[in-house]
Amino acid sequence: xxxxxxxxxxxxxxxxxxxxxxxxxxxxxxxxxxxxxxxxxxxxxxxxxxxxxxxxxxxxxxxxxxxxxxxxxxxxxxxxxxxxxxxxxxxxxxxxxxxxxxxxxxxxxxxxxxxxxxxxxxxxxxxxxxxxxxxxxxxxxxxxxxxxxxxxxxxxxxxxxxxxxxxxxxxxxxxxxxxxxxxxxxxxxxxxxxxxxxxxxxxxxxxxxxxxxxxxxxxxxxxxxxxxxxxxxxxxxxxxxxxxxxxxxxxxxxxxxxxxxxxxxxxxxxxxxxxxxxxxxxxxxxxxxxxxxxxxxxxxxxxxxxxxxxxxxxxxxxxxxxxxxxxxxxxxxxxxxxxxxxxxxxxxxxxxxxxxxxxxxxxxxxxxxxxxxxxxxxxxxxxxxxxxxxxxxxxxxxxxxxxxxxx
Numbered sequence: 001x002x003x004x005x006x007x008x009x010x011x012x013x014x015x016x017x018x019x020x021x022x023x024x025x026x027x028x029x030x031x032x033x034x035x036x037x038x039x040x041x042x043x044x045x046x047x048x049x050x051x052x053x054x055x056x057x058x059x060x061x062x063x064x065x066x067x068x069x070x071x072x073x074x075x076x077x078x079x080x081x082x083x084x085x086x087x088x089x090x091x092x093x094x095x096x097x098x099x100x101x102x103x104x105x106x107x108x109x110x111x112x113x114x115x116x117x118x119x120x121x122x123x124x125x126x127x128x129x130x131x132x133x134x135x136x137x138x139x140x141x142x143x144x145x146x147x148x149x150x151x152x153x154x155x156x157x158x159x160x161x162x163x164x165x166x167x168x169x170x171x172x173x174x175x176x177x178x179x180x181x182x183x184x185x186x187x188x189x190x191x192x193x194x195x196x197x198x199x200x201x202x203x204x205x206x207x208x209x210x211x212x213x214x215x216x217x218x219x220x221x222x223x224x225x226x227x228x229x230x231x232x233x234x235x236x237x238x239x240x241x242x243x244x245x246x247x248x249x250x251x252x253x254x255x256x257x258x259x260x261x262x263x264x265x266x267x268x269x270x271x272x273x274x275x276x277x278x279x280x281x282x283x284x285x286x287x288x289x290x291x292x293x294x295x296x297x298x299x300x301x302x303x304x305x306x307x308x309x310x311x312x313x314x315x316x317x318x319x320x321x322x323x324x325x326x327x328x329x330x331x332x333x334x335x336x337x338x339x340x341x342x343x344x345x346x347x348x349x350x351x352x353x354x355x356x357x358x359x360x361x362x363x364x365x366x367x368x369x370x371x372x373x374x375x376x377x378x379x380x381x382x383x384x385x386x387x388x389x390x391x392x393x394x395x396x397x398x399x400x401x402x403x404x405x406x407x
Contacts, residue, residue, distance in 0.1 A: 052099070129145045130142070206238060223255070341356060
């Protein structure tokens with residue numbers, strides 16, 4: 001078996017994903033709110049061994065496994081003989097992985113449009129057995145011999161119903177005529193449905209964490225619950241309920257640090273001040289809007305969901321701009337997209353102040369506010385306090401009507 005290490009944004013067309021899906025994540029940054037756990041020098045590696053059996057397959061069929069170790073992605077492969085294969089590796093802590101079955105021996109770079117036969121799982125210290133239930137596929141294989149995978153199977157069963165409804169909603173939304181998809185009414189209705197399903201999904205995840213304080217999966221579930229803008233008031237009590245053995249892991253310690261950082265931009269706290277240049281290169285400071293309600297809108301010209309949300313922002317701005325309300329747009333465009341940024345501002349009618357340091361996901365203001373996905377926003381009151389966040393669709397209009405009265 002030959003192992004290849006390469007950077008995260010590398011060659012392999014399939015990126016292993018966490019098995020607790022957040023179906024509502026919009027345009028994500030290269031890291032979640034709780035960043036991928038780094039591997040400090042000297043941390044011991046745990047060896048895993050995967051023994052597999054998939055029907056009676058033999059060469060040219062092969063299996064690949066892909067998983068993350070710190071900032072690197074690992075790709076390994078094994079041959080199959082009479083359906084049997086063996087994979088092994090080392091990880092410093094339980095890690096999401098995917099086993100990919102290559103029926104024709106085409107290699108990791110499949111032709112355009114082709115899909116892998118894949119099984120997602122967790123790899124950790126010890127022996128794991130993968131047994132195919134379909135004679136010629138790994139996607140439905142049964143995983144045994146691993147506590148975290150057994151926990152994941154139980155959680156997946158609890159999530160199956162709501163996830164099916166999320167998938168159905170997404171399919172119906174995409175299938176709608178384009179003129180319907182771009183209407184404000186359609187978007188707001190879809191957003192309300194997504195929000196209800198997300199609330200149900202999060203309830204299941206919270207219940208799992210509370211009921212499984214010793215499971216490493218509970219720690220990973222908290223990362224999923226963090227979503228694009230984690231609320232420390234929700235996350236911290238769940239974290240506190242975990243066992244000491246989980247809290248003292250590297251991931252547990254990093255999560256504690258992240259929770260403390262998120263408190264800085266929690267509702268009720270003073271908004272961190274920042275200044276960034278506008279299109280003309282002149283600095284605009286958040287605190288210069290003191291005395292007004294300010295919606296800090298993190299977006300980008302390349303972000304589809306942001307563009308779809310812009311009509312709602314335009315409508316809200318035009319309704320309430322005469323009542324001590326404004327918007328401060330902060331773009332996560334890179335330097336090479338500056339023309340696109342300025343073009344979209346004009347095309348979408350974004351007439352409020354716009355700033356950007358043009359550093360893409362390294363935008364300093366976005367880092368200050370723990371922004372790891374867009375669109376994302378924070379509503380600041382005239383004293384500079386954060387009073388709401390992630391207001392989209394009707395939620396934004398309802399909040400502003402609550403503050404200023406209906407118009």
